[in-house]
Amino acid sequence: MSQPTIESILQEKRTFSPNAEFSRDARIQSIEEYQKIYDRAAADPAAFWAELAERELHWFEKWDTILDWQPPVAKWFVGGKINISYNCLDRHLTTWRKNKAALIWEGEPGDSRTLTYAQLHREVCQMANVLKQLGVTKGDRVGLYMPMIPEAAIAMLACARIGAVHSVVFGGFSAEALRDRLSDGEAKLVITADGGYRKDAIVSLKAQVDKALANDAVPSVTNVLVVKRTGEAIDMESGRDRWWHDLQQTASADCPAEPMDSEDMLFILYTSGSTGKPKGVVHTTGGYNLYTHMTTQWTFDLKDTDVYWCTADVGWITGHSYIVYGPLSNGATSLMYEGVPRPSNPGCFWDVVEKYGVTIFYTAPTAIRAFIKMGEALPKARDLSSLRILGTVGEPINPEAWMWYHQVIGGERCPIVDTWWQTETGGFMLTPLPGATPTKPGSATLPFPGIIADVVDLDGNSVGDNEGGYLVVKHPWPSMMRTVYGDFDRFRRSYWEHIPPKDGKYVYFAGDGARRDEDGYFWVMGRVDDVISVSGHRLGTMEIESALVSHPAVAEAAVVGKPDDLKGESVVAFIILESNYTAGEELEKTLKQHVVSEIGAIARPGDIRFSDDLPKTRSGKIMRRLLRNLAAGEEITGDTSTLQDRSVLDKLREGA
């Protein structure tokens, strides 16, 4: 091999098969059935997607061309006319689902609301008419800066209904981060709320919007539409700011969905790279609708009786694809919860599961690690027997966290779907299908049908079984990102040039390291940018961290490389201990030895630092590049707008 890849040093052998009863009732019932669908899709992906697009979605007009692929530009269902808000709402109104719960919402203070499909449709139409009244037209960008309330979903669907492009900015981001994103997208209007509840406090969203727009910093914005949530006092700038509840009074509930070109832009969502400003990932309509629809249906084995709950915030791609669009397109009941586990109510998630009889629960490893730290007593005190499927997304899940999720939350009864995907991919790429795929703790298993994934070296050659390399996708799929908003060149550079095209064949570079085992299962080993190079061996972060977490003292671990004269880099491990352990030299030695016996001397941390917290993004991902700066004693460089809590860095620096 001419280029360095990534070495795999820790392998997990446990396997869990779906139980026979579950499989019998599942949409896809066996690994053989999956394989058949997969093979058919792989033989002709375009034909496979076209058949599903025809069967599963409403089109005002059918497409002329299924796929127009001029790398790296893919166009799906060219010439087709479609509206995702129609598919999520209108088409259910002519069925019994008209009065089915579309959204079940629970607020942090304990208030709640249920919207049937008919009710949701009505409010979406009203808001769409209000947007029109405020001068928003097809193609205009609308910024959303919302708490987790039904109006967040209503606003997204209202934009989609009239062909406006939404750009959701997570409600925990600062005014500066909001301003940058609104400016980049040249938003015409902002939809926000007076405030929202988070961890027993009020987050004053409107005040942040005021700050972001102060001194005409974003001249494109002409209006701000404000939803009343907390009732706190806010400034309303006359001429610019309007209350949603005022305008709703006179808004008609009749607003036919605009037939959109399949390739019309649906939304922009910003994702941060390690350097440079956040990228505005662009998704379009038809392909995104189809892909999120199918992945929700098959990966969650969706039934009409399900109460489906994804704990993400609508500010992330997970909220877009798997709280709003995927579930509603399927006519499912999607639960939305404003709260997060907090000192006053650490068990609130389990209360919600019990109260609503949640059947499908989808969360992130960072949450699972927090549950583990809080102990088994909380979930054990609630009736979780309604659960039938568990999901995880966002980071590689350490096998020990997977086992805990399986045993304590799933009662060893619920298949776990570990879904690997990205803002850029729009939907699940690697995932088990719960009735079909035997699972292995820590593996996102196999590609979704229609996805041609591989692990390659930097020349684009497939690596062998259990050899580490770069995760790539070799054929376009319907919900792939189309460009970086306003910067096509950055799109090309970031995703299509790391692995040079071979024989004119382009591959999508995901930026993750992975290996594939002898059963063809994929194991994601962490971001390529985080790889640690020790004495010429390139090590992914996931395996070393999993080895550390498998020691009973360790609640959470993050490893990074630190420059080392002899070895190139040495491993530095940041460790959060379980509450009944104390930091000290003895434990440090034990943990180093533990890594040596689990993996080998090559991965032995040169340095272990105990800490109470780790720097994370607001969606809970560990920001290793900041730890890298700390370990090397450098200034923090790069974008920190997504960092959840700055004080964590100061504490870590003091402790060093």
Ligand code: WTA
């Ligand atoms: C990581 C979230 C391992 C990965 C949907 C990816 C995962 C990045 C998994 C995208 C998983 C997400 N196993 N790693 N199941 N899911 N990742 O854009 O590094 O917020 O590239 O999208 O998260 O993060 P994003």
